[in-house]
Amino acid sequence: MKRAASTLAVICALGLAATGCSDATGSSSGAAPTGTVDATASLKGVKLTMWVAQNSVAEPKQVIDAFEKATGATVTTEVIPDPYESNVPTKLASGVKPDLMFWQPTGSTLPFIQPQTNLLQLDNEDWVSKLGKTEQSLGQVDGHRYAAIVTSPxxxxxxxxxxxxxxxxxxxxxxxxxxxxxxxxxxxxxxxxxxxxxxxxxxxxxxxxxxxxxxxxxxxxxxxxxxxxxxxxxxxxxxxxxxxxxxxxxxxxxxxxxxxxxxxxxxxxxxxxxxxxxxxxxxxxxxxxxxxxxxxxxxxxxxxxxxxxxxxxxxxxPDQTNGVVAFKSGDSKRETAARQFMSFWLGEDYPAYVKANKVVSVESSVPNPDGLPQTAVAQAKALSSAAGVFxxxxxxxxxxxxxxxxxxxxxxxxxxxxxxxxxxxxxxxxxxxxxxx
Missing domain, CATH: 3.40.190.10 (Periplasmic binding protein-like II)
Known part of the structure:
Protein backbone atom coordinates (compact mmCIF):
# COMPACT_ATOMS: atom_id res chain seq x y z
CA MET A 1 0.00 0.00 0.00
CA LYS A 2 1.24 3.49 -0.65
CA ARG A 3 0.44 4.48 2.94
CA ALA A 4 2.66 3.53 5.83
CA ALA A 5 1.12 0.88 8.05
CA SER A 6 -1.37 2.55 10.39
CA THR A 7 0.10 1.31 13.65
CA LEU A 8 -2.21 3.20 15.98
CA ALA A 9 -5.21 1.55 14.33
CA VAL A 10 -3.51 -1.82 14.71
CA ILE A 11 -3.14 -1.58 18.48
CA CYS A 12 -6.69 -2.84 18.96
CA ALA A 13 -5.67 -6.01 17.16
CA LEU A 14 -2.47 -6.52 19.10
CA GLY A 15 -4.13 -9.08 21.30
CA LEU A 16 -2.73 -11.34 18.60
CA ALA A 17 0.75 -10.49 19.80
CA ALA A 18 0.11 -9.76 23.45
CA THR A 19 -1.62 -13.08 24.06
CA GLY A 20 0.98 -15.03 22.11
CA CYS A 21 -1.75 -16.42 19.84
CA SER A 22 -1.15 -20.16 19.61
CA ASP A 23 -0.83 -22.01 16.35
CA ALA A 24 -4.24 -23.54 15.82
CA THR A 25 -2.85 -26.06 13.37
CA GLY A 26 -0.57 -27.82 15.81
CA SER A 27 0.78 -30.13 13.14
CA SER A 28 3.07 -27.77 11.27
CA SER A 29 6.37 -26.35 12.41
CA GLY A 30 6.62 -24.08 9.39
CA ALA A 31 10.39 -24.62 9.33
CA ALA A 32 12.22 -23.92 6.10
CA PRO A 33 12.87 -27.07 4.04
CA THR A 34 15.96 -27.52 1.93
CA GLY A 35 16.35 -28.32 -1.74
CA THR A 36 14.86 -27.03 -4.95
CA VAL A 37 11.18 -26.97 -5.82
CA ASP A 38 9.54 -28.33 -8.96
CA ALA A 39 7.55 -25.17 -9.66
CA THR A 40 5.27 -26.82 -12.23
CA ALA A 41 4.56 -30.08 -10.43
CA SER A 42 0.90 -31.10 -10.55
CA LEU A 43 -1.29 -29.61 -7.82
CA LYS A 44 -4.59 -30.71 -9.26
CA GLY A 45 -7.36 -30.34 -6.70
CA VAL A 46 -5.33 -28.09 -4.36
CA LYS A 47 -7.06 -24.82 -3.49
CA LEU A 48 -5.22 -21.79 -2.09
CA THR A 49 -6.52 -18.45 -0.82
CA MET A 50 -4.56 -15.20 -1.11
CA TRP A 51 -5.42 -11.99 0.73
CA VAL A 52 -4.85 -8.73 -1.14
CA ALA A 53 -5.56 -5.05 -0.51
CA GLN A 54 -8.06 -3.06 -2.53
CA ASN A 55 -5.26 -1.36 -4.46
CA SER A 56 -3.35 -4.59 -5.14
CA VAL A 57 -6.12 -6.90 -6.33
CA ALA A 58 -4.80 -6.88 -9.92
CA GLU A 59 -1.12 -7.31 -9.00
CA PRO A 60 -0.97 -11.12 -8.83
CA LYS A 61 -3.42 -11.85 -11.68
CA GLN A 62 -0.82 -12.78 -14.29
CA VAL A 63 1.10 -15.15 -12.02
CA ILE A 64 -2.06 -16.75 -10.64
CA ASP A 65 -3.40 -17.46 -14.12
CA ALA A 66 -0.06 -18.90 -15.24
CA PHE A 67 0.35 -20.99 -12.07
CA GLU A 68 -3.14 -22.44 -12.32
CA LYS A 69 -2.53 -23.37 -15.95
CA ALA A 70 0.85 -24.93 -15.20
CA THR A 71 -0.12 -26.91 -12.08
CA GLY A 72 -3.88 -27.37 -11.98
CA ALA A 73 -4.12 -25.62 -8.61
CA THR A 74 -6.77 -23.00 -7.84
CA VAL A 75 -5.72 -19.72 -6.25
CA THR A 76 -8.56 -17.46 -5.09
CA THR A 77 -7.91 -13.85 -4.09
CA GLU A 78 -9.86 -12.23 -1.26
CA VAL A 79 -9.84 -8.45 -0.90
CA ILE A 80 -9.36 -7.20 2.66
CA PRO A 81 -10.95 -3.72 3.01
CA ASP A 82 -8.87 -0.65 3.77
CA PRO A 83 -7.12 0.11 6.02
CA TYR A 84 -5.41 -3.14 5.06
CA GLU A 85 -2.61 -2.94 7.64
CA SER A 86 -5.05 -2.82 10.55
CA ASN A 87 -7.86 -5.02 9.18
CA VAL A 88 -5.51 -7.93 8.44
CA PRO A 89 -4.29 -8.40 12.06
CA THR A 90 -7.87 -8.01 13.29
CA LYS A 91 -9.06 -10.77 10.98
CA LEU A 92 -6.13 -13.01 11.89
CA ALA A 93 -6.95 -12.50 15.57
CA SER A 94 -10.39 -13.96 14.86
CA GLY A 95 -8.74 -17.23 13.84
CA VAL A 96 -9.10 -16.90 10.05
CA LYS A 97 -5.95 -17.37 7.95
CA PRO A 98 -5.25 -17.35 4.22
CA ASP A 99 -2.59 -19.52 2.57
CA LEU A 100 -0.82 -16.52 1.01
CA MET A 101 -0.95 -12.78 1.52
CA PHE A 102 0.58 -9.53 0.38
CA TRP A 103 2.29 -7.86 3.37
CA GLN A 104 4.81 -5.10 3.90
CA PRO A 105 8.14 -6.95 4.41
CA THR A 106 9.71 -4.67 7.03
CA GLY A 107 10.83 -5.24 10.59
CA SER A 108 8.28 -2.67 11.71
CA THR A 109 5.27 -4.33 10.05
CA LEU A 110 5.97 -8.09 9.79
CA PRO A 111 5.68 -8.50 13.58
CA PHE A 112 2.03 -7.43 13.48
CA ILE A 113 1.12 -10.80 11.97
CA GLN A 114 3.17 -12.88 14.42
CA PRO A 115 5.51 -14.48 11.85
CA GLN A 116 7.09 -16.97 14.26
CA THR A 117 3.65 -18.33 15.10
CA ASN A 118 1.71 -17.89 11.89
CA LEU A 119 4.08 -17.98 8.91
CA LEU A 120 6.17 -20.52 7.04
CA GLN A 121 9.92 -19.92 7.20
CA LEU A 122 11.42 -19.21 3.79
CA ASP A 123 15.11 -19.24 4.66
CA ASN A 124 16.20 -21.87 2.13
CA GLU A 125 13.89 -21.24 -0.82
CA ASP A 126 15.48 -21.54 -4.25
CA TRP A 127 14.67 -17.92 -5.18
CA VAL A 128 16.37 -16.17 -2.23
CA SER A 129 19.79 -15.97 -3.89
CA LYS A 130 18.25 -14.44 -7.01
CA LEU A 131 17.11 -11.30 -5.18
CA GLY A 132 19.01 -8.01 -5.29
CA LYS A 133 20.95 -6.77 -2.26
CA THR A 134 18.26 -4.42 -0.99
CA GLU A 135 15.49 -6.95 -1.57
CA GLN A 136 17.43 -9.66 0.28
CA SER A 137 17.59 -7.39 3.34
CA LEU A 138 13.78 -7.31 3.54
CA GLY A 139 11.29 -9.90 4.73
CA GLN A 140 13.19 -11.06 7.81
CA VAL A 141 12.49 -11.10 11.55
CA ASP A 142 14.95 -12.36 14.17
CA GLY A 143 17.23 -13.90 11.56
CA HIS A 144 14.58 -15.84 9.65
CA ARG A 145 12.94 -15.05 6.32
CA TYR A 146 9.15 -14.94 6.23
CA ALA A 147 8.42 -12.99 3.03
CA ALA A 148 9.17 -13.45 -0.63
CA ILE A 149 10.09 -10.15 -2.30
CA VAL A 150 8.30 -10.00 -5.64
CA THR A 151 8.65 -6.30 -6.49
CA SER A 152 11.18 -3.63 -5.61
CA PRO A 153 10.37 -1.39 -2.67
CA PRO A 318 8.60 -1.10 1.19
CA ASP A 319 4.84 -1.52 0.84
CA GLN A 320 2.47 -4.47 0.91
CA THR A 321 2.79 -5.24 -2.80
CA ASN A 322 6.52 -5.93 -2.37
CA GLY A 323 6.16 -8.91 -0.07
CA VAL A 324 4.23 -12.20 -0.09
CA VAL A 325 3.96 -14.38 3.01
CA ALA A 326 2.70 -17.94 3.40
CA PHE A 327 0.77 -19.16 6.43
CA LYS A 328 1.00 -22.36 8.42
CA SER A 329 -2.25 -24.18 7.72
CA GLY A 330 -1.58 -27.62 9.12
CA ASP A 331 -2.29 -28.99 5.66
CA SER A 332 1.01 -30.15 4.17
CA LYS A 333 -0.36 -30.13 0.63
CA ARG A 334 -1.44 -26.49 0.85
CA GLU A 335 1.79 -25.42 2.54
CA THR A 336 3.84 -27.18 -0.14
CA ALA A 337 1.67 -25.57 -2.81
CA ALA A 338 2.19 -22.13 -1.28
CA ARG A 339 5.96 -22.61 -1.41
CA GLN A 340 5.65 -23.88 -4.98
CA PHE A 341 3.61 -20.79 -5.92
CA MET A 342 6.37 -18.51 -4.66
CA SER A 343 9.03 -20.55 -6.47
CA PHE A 344 7.01 -20.33 -9.69
CA TRP A 345 6.46 -16.58 -9.23
CA LEU A 346 10.14 -15.79 -8.69
CA GLY A 347 11.34 -18.50 -11.05
CA GLU A 348 10.18 -19.31 -14.54
CA ASP A 349 7.24 -16.90 -14.49
CA TYR A 350 9.11 -13.83 -13.28
CA PRO A 351 10.02 -12.36 -16.72
CA ALA A 352 6.36 -12.59 -17.76
CA TYR A 353 5.22 -11.12 -14.43
CA VAL A 354 7.39 -7.98 -14.61
CA LYS A 355 6.41 -7.47 -18.25
CA ALA A 356 2.69 -7.79 -17.55
CA ASN A 357 2.82 -5.48 -14.54
CA LYS A 358 5.39 -3.07 -16.01
CA VAL A 359 7.50 -3.12 -12.86
CA VAL A 360 11.22 -3.05 -12.12
CA SER A 361 12.74 -6.50 -11.69
CA VAL A 362 14.09 -7.63 -8.29
CA GLU A 363 16.39 -10.17 -9.97
CA SER A 364 19.57 -9.21 -11.78
CA SER A 365 19.11 -12.13 -14.15
CA VAL A 366 15.70 -10.84 -15.26
CA PRO A 367 15.89 -7.53 -17.18
CA ASN A 368 13.45 -4.72 -16.65
CA PRO A 369 10.61 -4.73 -19.18
CA ASP A 370 10.73 -2.39 -22.16
CA GLY A 371 8.69 0.81 -22.08
CA LEU A 372 9.31 1.90 -18.50
CA PRO A 373 9.32 5.70 -18.05
CA GLN A 374 12.72 7.26 -17.39
CA THR A 375 11.60 8.12 -13.86
CA ALA A 376 11.30 4.38 -13.17
CA VAL A 377 14.71 3.67 -14.70
CA ALA A 378 16.27 6.41 -12.55
CA GLN A 379 14.67 5.00 -9.41
CA ALA A 380 15.88 1.48 -10.16
CA LYS A 381 19.41 2.84 -10.57
CA ALA A 382 19.17 4.73 -7.25
CA LEU A 383 17.87 1.76 -5.24
CA SER A 384 21.21 0.04 -4.71
CA SER A 385 22.56 2.98 -2.68
CA ALA A 386 19.27 4.07 -1.11
CA ALA A 387 18.73 4.27 2.65
CA GLY A 388 15.69 2.78 4.33
CA VAL A 389 12.96 5.08 5.64
CA PHE A 390 12.02 4.83 9.30
Missing part, protein backbone atom coordinates in the same frame (compact mmCIF):
# COMPACT_ATOMS: atom_id res chain seq x y z
CA UNK A 154 9.05 2.05 -3.47
CA UNK A 155 11.83 4.59 -3.95
CA UNK A 156 11.52 8.03 -2.38
CA UNK A 157 12.79 10.97 -4.39
CA UNK A 158 11.72 14.09 -6.24
CA UNK A 159 9.60 14.17 -9.37
CA UNK A 160 10.03 17.47 -11.19
CA UNK A 161 8.50 19.29 -14.14
CA UNK A 162 11.23 19.86 -16.71
CA UNK A 163 9.67 23.03 -18.15
CA UNK A 164 9.41 24.66 -14.72
CA UNK A 165 13.05 23.90 -13.97
CA UNK A 166 14.09 25.29 -17.34
CA UNK A 167 12.15 28.53 -16.76
CA UNK A 168 13.85 28.91 -13.37
CA UNK A 169 17.27 28.34 -14.91
CA UNK A 170 17.94 25.18 -12.92
CA UNK A 171 20.31 23.00 -14.93
CA UNK A 172 21.87 20.80 -12.24
CA UNK A 173 19.92 18.81 -9.70
CA UNK A 174 20.26 19.66 -5.99
CA UNK A 175 22.60 17.54 -3.90
CA UNK A 176 21.13 18.19 -0.44
CA UNK A 177 17.81 19.05 1.17
CA UNK A 178 18.91 22.66 1.65
CA UNK A 179 19.95 22.89 -2.01
CA UNK A 180 16.47 21.70 -2.93
CA UNK A 181 14.84 24.38 -0.77
CA UNK A 182 17.07 26.98 -2.43
CA UNK A 183 15.92 25.78 -5.87
CA UNK A 184 12.32 25.94 -4.67
CA UNK A 185 12.83 29.58 -3.66
CA UNK A 186 14.32 30.25 -7.09
CA UNK A 187 11.26 28.76 -8.77
CA UNK A 188 8.94 30.87 -6.63
CA UNK A 189 10.81 34.02 -7.62
CA UNK A 190 11.31 33.31 -11.31
CA UNK A 191 8.27 31.25 -12.37
CA UNK A 192 5.05 33.03 -11.34
CA UNK A 193 2.00 30.85 -11.02
CA UNK A 194 3.98 27.65 -10.44
CA UNK A 195 4.10 26.16 -6.94
CA UNK A 196 7.65 25.00 -6.10
CA UNK A 197 6.26 21.97 -4.22
CA UNK A 198 2.91 20.20 -4.26
CA UNK A 199 2.03 18.91 -0.80
CA UNK A 200 -0.81 16.52 0.02
CA UNK A 201 -2.61 17.39 3.25
CA UNK A 202 -5.87 15.89 2.05
CA UNK A 203 -4.60 12.32 1.95
CA UNK A 204 -2.09 12.97 4.76
CA UNK A 205 0.28 10.01 4.23
CA UNK A 206 2.66 11.88 1.83
CA UNK A 207 3.27 14.58 4.46
CA UNK A 208 5.89 12.37 6.11
CA UNK A 209 8.30 12.35 3.18
CA UNK A 210 9.69 15.87 3.59
CA UNK A 211 10.62 14.95 7.16
CA UNK A 212 11.89 11.48 6.25
CA UNK A 213 14.36 12.90 3.72
CA UNK A 214 15.87 15.07 6.44
CA UNK A 215 16.42 12.16 8.85
CA UNK A 216 18.87 10.37 6.56
CA UNK A 217 21.97 11.57 8.41
CA UNK A 218 20.93 9.92 11.66
CA UNK A 219 23.49 7.17 12.39
CA UNK A 220 22.61 3.51 12.76
CA UNK A 221 23.34 3.91 16.47
CA UNK A 222 20.37 6.28 16.81
CA UNK A 223 17.97 3.68 15.45
CA UNK A 224 19.58 0.94 17.55
CA UNK A 225 19.14 3.07 20.66
CA UNK A 226 15.60 4.06 19.67
CA UNK A 227 14.68 0.38 19.38
CA UNK A 228 16.10 -0.23 22.86
CA UNK A 229 14.22 2.75 24.35
CA UNK A 230 17.52 4.60 24.87
CA UNK A 231 16.75 7.31 22.30
CA UNK A 232 13.55 9.14 21.45
CA UNK A 233 11.54 10.53 18.56
CA UNK A 234 11.77 13.82 20.46
CA UNK A 235 15.50 14.00 19.68
CA UNK A 236 16.44 17.57 18.57
CA UNK A 237 17.35 16.31 15.07
CA UNK A 238 13.82 14.98 14.56
CA UNK A 239 12.18 18.11 15.96
CA UNK A 240 14.43 20.26 13.75
CA UNK A 241 13.37 18.34 10.63
CA UNK A 242 9.69 18.77 11.44
CA UNK A 243 10.24 22.45 12.23
CA UNK A 244 12.14 23.05 8.98
CA UNK A 245 9.31 21.48 6.99
CA UNK A 246 6.82 23.81 8.66
CA UNK A 247 8.76 27.06 8.69
CA UNK A 248 11.05 26.89 5.67
CA UNK A 249 8.71 25.15 3.25
CA UNK A 250 5.04 25.48 4.21
CA UNK A 251 5.12 28.82 6.06
CA UNK A 252 7.58 30.19 3.49
CA UNK A 253 5.04 29.73 0.71
CA UNK A 254 6.96 27.04 -1.15
CA UNK A 255 3.89 24.78 -1.44
CA UNK A 256 0.69 25.35 -3.42
CA UNK A 257 -2.06 27.33 -1.71
CA UNK A 258 -4.38 24.38 -1.08
CA UNK A 259 -1.74 22.11 0.46
CA UNK A 260 -3.95 21.44 3.49
CA UNK A 261 -6.67 19.77 1.42
CA UNK A 262 -4.98 18.65 -1.83
CA UNK A 263 -5.01 14.96 -2.73
CA UNK A 264 -2.55 12.44 -4.08
CA UNK A 265 -4.36 12.40 -7.43
CA UNK A 266 -4.16 16.22 -7.54
CA UNK A 267 -0.40 15.97 -7.03
CA UNK A 268 0.14 13.88 -10.14
CA UNK A 269 -2.04 16.14 -12.27
CA UNK A 270 -0.31 19.33 -11.08
CA UNK A 271 3.11 17.90 -11.74
CA UNK A 272 2.19 16.82 -15.24
CA UNK A 273 0.42 20.06 -16.21
CA UNK A 274 3.25 22.20 -14.81
CA UNK A 275 1.28 24.05 -12.14
CA UNK A 276 3.69 22.50 -9.63
CA UNK A 277 7.43 22.09 -10.11
CA UNK A 278 8.29 19.36 -7.62
CA UNK A 279 6.75 16.56 -5.61
CA UNK A 280 8.68 14.53 -3.04
CA UNK A 281 7.02 11.14 -3.03
CA UNK A 282 7.45 7.41 -3.52
CA UNK A 283 7.00 5.21 -6.57
CA UNK A 284 3.22 5.12 -6.21
CA UNK A 285 3.10 8.67 -7.59
CA UNK A 286 4.76 7.40 -10.74
CA UNK A 287 2.14 4.65 -11.01
CA UNK A 288 -0.63 7.19 -10.52
CA UNK A 289 0.67 9.42 -13.31
CA UNK A 290 1.38 6.43 -15.55
CA UNK A 291 -2.26 5.32 -15.29
CA UNK A 292 -3.45 8.44 -17.14
CA UNK A 293 -0.53 9.32 -19.41
CA UNK A 294 1.86 7.65 -21.81
CA UNK A 295 5.50 6.83 -21.21
CA UNK A 296 6.36 9.31 -23.97
CA UNK A 297 4.47 12.13 -22.28
CA UNK A 298 6.06 11.35 -18.93
CA UNK A 299 9.55 11.30 -20.43
CA UNK A 300 8.92 14.63 -22.17
CA UNK A 301 7.53 16.45 -19.15
CA UNK A 302 8.94 14.85 -16.02
CA UNK A 303 12.30 14.07 -14.48
CA UNK A 304 13.34 12.51 -11.19
CA UNK A 305 16.26 12.92 -8.82
CA UNK A 306 17.24 11.36 -5.47
CA UNK A 307 17.58 13.55 -2.40
CA UNK A 308 18.70 13.08 1.19
CA UNK A 309 19.59 15.56 3.90
CA UNK A 310 23.20 16.08 2.84
CA UNK A 311 23.54 14.06 -0.36
CA UNK A 312 21.91 13.13 -3.66
CA UNK A 313 20.79 9.76 -2.33
CA UNK A 314 17.38 8.13 -2.46
CA UNK A 315 15.43 6.33 0.23
CA UNK A 316 13.42 3.14 -0.11
CA UNK A 317 10.05 2.42 1.45
CA UNK A 391 9.53 2.06 8.51
CA UNK A 392 12.64 -0.02 7.77
CA UNK A 393 14.82 1.14 10.65
CA UNK A 394 12.42 1.42 13.58
CA UNK A 395 10.85 -1.58 15.34
CA UNK A 396 7.47 -0.03 14.67
CA UNK A 397 6.59 2.98 12.54
CA UNK A 398 4.51 5.69 14.20
CA UNK A 399 1.86 7.46 12.14
CA UNK A 400 3.83 10.69 11.93
CA UNK A 401 1.78 11.76 8.92
CA UNK A 402 -1.34 12.00 11.10
CA UNK A 403 0.44 14.25 13.59
CA UNK A 404 1.86 16.33 10.72
CA UNK A 405 -1.69 16.76 9.42
CA UNK A 406 -2.62 18.12 12.85
CA UNK A 407 0.37 20.47 12.60
CA UNK A 408 -0.65 21.98 9.28
CA UNK A 409 -4.06 22.76 10.77
CA UNK A 410 -2.47 24.41 13.79
CA UNK A 411 -3.40 21.66 16.24
CA UNK A 412 0.14 20.56 17.04
CA UNK A 413 3.57 22.19 17.24
CA UNK A 414 6.62 20.42 15.76
CA UNK A 415 7.60 19.32 19.26
CA UNK A 416 4.13 17.89 19.80
CA UNK A 417 4.37 16.00 16.50
CA UNK A 418 7.59 14.40 17.69
CA UNK A 419 6.05 13.63 21.09
CA UNK A 420 3.04 12.00 19.42
CA UNK A 421 5.41 9.75 17.46
CA UNK A 422 7.27 8.84 20.65
CA UNK A 423 4.08 8.12 22.59
CA UNK A 424 2.73 5.85 19.89
CA UNK A 425 6.07 4.10 19.43
CA UNK A 426 6.21 3.29 23.14
CA UNK A 427 2.57 2.22 23.27
CA UNK A 428 2.83 -0.24 20.40
CA UNK A 429 6.10 -1.81 21.57
CA UNK A 430 4.76 -2.20 25.11
CA UNK A 431 1.70 -3.94 23.68
CA UNK A 432 3.98 -6.25 21.73
CA UNK A 433 5.96 -7.05 24.85
CA UNK A 434 9.27 -5.81 23.47
CA UNK A 435 12.02 -5.75 26.11
CA UNK A 436 12.81 -2.29 27.47
CA UNK A 437 9.37 -0.79 26.87
Missing amino acids: AVLGVYYNKAAFKKAGITTMPTSYDDMLADAAKIKAKVPGVAPFFEVGGDKWPLQWQVQAQLTDLPASFWDNLNKNKASWTDPVVVKAITKYKTQLLDAGLAQKNYKTATFVDQGKALLDGSAAMALNVTSLQSEIQASSSTQEMDEKLGWFPIANSSATAEYS QVKALTAPDMHLALADMIYGKKTPKQVAQAAEDQFDQVLKARGVAGF
